[in-house]
Amino acid sequence: MNFNSTEIDQKDYVNLFKSILKPRLIEEKMLILLRQGKISKWFSGIGQEAIAVGVTLALKDDEYILPMHRNLGVFTTRNIPLHRLFSQWQGKLSGFTKGRDRSFHFGTQDYKIIGMISHLGPQLGVADGIALAQKLRKTNKATCVFTGEGGTSEGDFHEALNIASVWQLPVVFCVENNGYGLSTPTNEQFNIENIADRGKAYGIESHIIDGNNIAEVYEKMTYIFEEVRKKPKPVLVEFKTFRRRGHEEASGTKYVPNQLINHWSSKDPIDNLKKYLLDKHILDDSEIERIKSEIKSEIDKHLQITFNEPQVESSIMGELNDVYAPNDQKIIKPKRNKTSEKRFVDAISDGLRESMQRHDELVIMGQDIAEYGGVFKITEGFVEEFGKHRVRNTPICESGVIEATMGLSICGIKSVVEMQFGDFVSSGFNPIVNYLAKTYYRWQQNADVVIRMPCGAGVGAGPFHSQTNEAWFTKTPGLKVVYPAFPEDAKGLLCLAIDDPNPVLFFEHKALYRSLKTQTPDGYFTHEIGKAQTVNFGNKISIITYGMGVHWALALLKEYLENTIDIIDLKTLKPLDTEAILSSVKKTSRVVVLQEDSAFGGLAAEIAAWISEHAFQFLDAPVKRVCSIDTPIPFAENLEKNYLANSRLKTTLDELLKF
Numbered sequence: 001m002n003f004n005s006t007e008i009d010q011k012d013y014v015n016l017f018k019s020i021l022k023p024r025l026i027e028e029k030m031l032i033l034l035r036q037g038k039i040s041k042w043f044s045g046i047g048q049e050a051i052a053v054g055v056t057l058a059l060k061d062d063e064y065i066l067p068m069h070r071n072l073g074v075f076t077t078r079n080i081p082l083h084r085l086f087s088q089w090q091g092k093l094s095g096f097t098k099g100r101d102r103s104f105h106f107g108t109q110d111y112k113i114i115g116m117i118s119h120l121g122p123q124l125g126v127a128d129g130i131a132l133a134q135k136l137r138k139t140n141k142a143t144c145v146f147t148g149e150g151g152t153s154e155g156d157f158h159e160a161l162n163i164a165s166v167w168q169l170p171v172v173f174c175v176e177n178n179g180y181g182l183s184t185p186t187n188e189q190f191n192i193e194n195i196a197d198r199g200k201a202y203g204i205e206s207h208i209i210d211g212n213n214i215a216e217v218y219e220k221m222t223y224i225f226e227e228v229r230k231k232p233k234p235v236l237v238e239f240k241t242f243r244r245r246g247h248e249e250a251s252g253t254k255y256v257p258n259q260l261i262n263h264w265s266s267k268d269p270i271d272n273l274k275k276y277l278l279d280k281h282i283l284d285d286s287e288i289e290r291i292k293s294e295i296k297s298e299i300d301k302h303l304q305i306t307f308n309e310p311q312v313e314s315s316i317m318g319e320l321n322d323v324y325a326p327n328d329q330k331i332i333k334p335k336r337n338k339t340s341e342k343r344f345v346d347a348i349s350d351g352l353r354e355s356m357q358r359h360d361e362l363v364i365m366g367q368d369i370a371e372y373g374g375v376f377k378i379t380e381g382f383v384e385e386f387g388k389h390r391v392r393n394t395p396i397c398e399s400g401v402i403e404a405t406m407g408l409s410i411c412g413i414k415s416v417v418e419m420q421f422g423d424f425v426s427s428g429f430n431p432i433v434n435y436l437a438k439t440y441y442r443w444q445q446n447a448d449v450v451i452r453m454p455c456g457a458g459v460g461a462g463p464f465h466s467q468t469n470e471a472w473f474t475k476t477p478g479l480k481v482v483y484p485a486f487p488e489d490a491k492g493l494l495c496l497a498i499d500d501p502n503p504v505l506f507f508e509h510k511a512l513y514r515s516l517k518t519q520t521p522d523g524y525f526t527h528e529i530g531k532a533q534t535v536n537f538g539n540k541i542s543i544i545t546y547g548m549g550v551h552w553a554l555a556l557l558k559e560y561l562e563n564t565i566d567i568i569d570l571k572t573l574k575p576l577d578t579e580a581i582l583s584s585v586k587k588t589s590r591v592v593v594l595q596e597d598s599a600f601g602g603l604a605a606e607i608a609a610w611i612s613e614h615a616f617q618f619l620d621a622p623v624k625r626v627c628s629i630d631t632p633i634p635f636a637e638n639l640e641k642n643y644l645a646n647s648r649l650k651t652t653l654d655e656l657l658k659f
Helices: 010-035 049-058 072-077 082-089 122-137 155-167 195-202 214-230 258-265 269-279 285-308 316-320 344-358 382-386 398-410 422-436 439-443 487-499 548-555 578-588 603-614 637-643 645-657
Strands: 143-148 171-177 205-210 235-240 339-343 363-366 391-393 415-418 449-455 480-482 504-509 517-521 533-536 541-545 565-569 572-574 591-598 624-628
Touching: 010 049, 010 072, 010 082, 010 214, 010 269, 010 285, 049 072, 049 143, 049 171, 049 214, 049 269, 072 082, 082 285, 122 143, 122 155, 122 171, 122 398, 122 422, 155 171, 155 195, 155 398, 171 195, 171 214, 195 205, 195 235, 205 214, 214 235, 214 269, 269 285, 339 344, 339 487, 344 382, 344 487, 344 504, 344 517, 363 398, 382 391, 398 415, 398 422, 398 449, 422 449, 449 487, 480 487, 487 504, 487 517, 533 548, 533 578, 541 548, 541 578, 541 645, 548 565, 548 591, 548 645, 565 578, 578 591, 578 603, 591 603, 591 645, 603 624, 624 645
Parallel strands: 143 171, 171 235, 205 235, 363 391, 363 415, 415 449, 449 504, 480 504, 541 565, 541 591, 591 624
Antiparallel strands: 339 517, 480 572, 533 565
């Protein structure tokens, strides 16, 4: 193994040795603790340390790095106090997740490290977002993200590389090709010799580096990062290495031929560097032993700190209070009492425009939203006012774009993503429910993202352009879900959703876009998230609903005596205004919960259950749900009418009023 380099002096070699030895000695200690039951899981990086250490040393300390679960060397090279790492692995409070997530599933702004989630792909897109923030701010900083060869089979890998290439982002994708995805060898994962060859398909520069030679890793990555800083561009780097232990310790290595393990053992990055240092008389045996002893003493000292720390404790309220980032809602009234007639679509557009003016770094992303103005023309004219750097057309890659918003948020930049149709959000479901929703609870990093969701039936668009899929998200802790029914609420709630530091799914019924006009205040204002409104007062029966359901309920008023129906427009589905629901139930004692979505597992079921638990004593009749039928949404007009809930609303009201 050739360690000769004209760029690395003797002092650097000693630092490389200390840096690569430290994670090895920590891991050897952790394997002992694992067998003693003092940590729950371990993902070995033995034999791969040169990659994590060499790459991290080549980066600047203020540049973000996104490691994997075998990259202990990233964390030690960034000089995180060892007792904090040990406490993290033991689920204690001095770790980084308050005991809520294990091993390396955490991030820390203090050390510019953004950890992975178990779904391997999303962090690649997150790195795109961080790199986009650096490019927008012209910081001349690089971003680095890791994945394994197994992770390159995920769609997120394709989306992240494609976005990075199209936008020419300063991000380096580091692929550790260690031979196996758990037990699956590379020849059963992809049908090319080198992952680096994929760079050509994306128009991305690519390199292959010996991942067991720390001098080569450090020298070549130093050059690559410097080039990326000078002229922003993405780079794909494949590190050839090998995983000598199991995927995690319990899985073992029986599937690996012994001769393969022996071959790679002979290429051990620490043993070979040690030999080089001795041969070149840079260090002698006594100096090496002294370095080992110092590191082991540090490990023992910090382990004792962790062992002395009590087990983490919490409470139900303590846990619930950490689901969302704190937000003191800024309710802003219009500056002047001036209104104008606005369609629903105009109110959304105004809210976006005025938020772009208010937040000068806010970025909007989506398919065809720039010069074309989006399929519903909501962002028409935005490019001329705000520029293409803030109004960004995206490739068709919902997952990668949503992941990029997380990266922007990590850098303190707000973003709004327009789903061309809300139905298409399924292609970006994973990063919403597993990344955006959970990151604040896990390590106190907020996701300052709004995802706009044009939705709803009644326009003859069929199964894939008509769904109202709010129930996919109301179930997920950490998300807020907003669903306005009127132009004023749409504008005010959108402005506050953008101001909110938490991830918000913002549903906009497209059948209301151009069919509904109301007098709406001009200028910037906000409406409270989590607050329902009574849109008609009655004392005989309550209709609790949202979105198009509000208009179905209002349309029936003429068929009943005045003051019969109490109509509650929820406006926000998560958090839910249970006080407004309870007040209406107490007043009428009869309740219909109306939703456009199909019945089973919908929000109406959750509301009905809540009423049964908390307001049963006030009921004079069973709570009834009126929902669309449990089929996909059909295209033909008569079939769609039969599908929708409003065709059954009056019958249910009449039955309940007779009860």
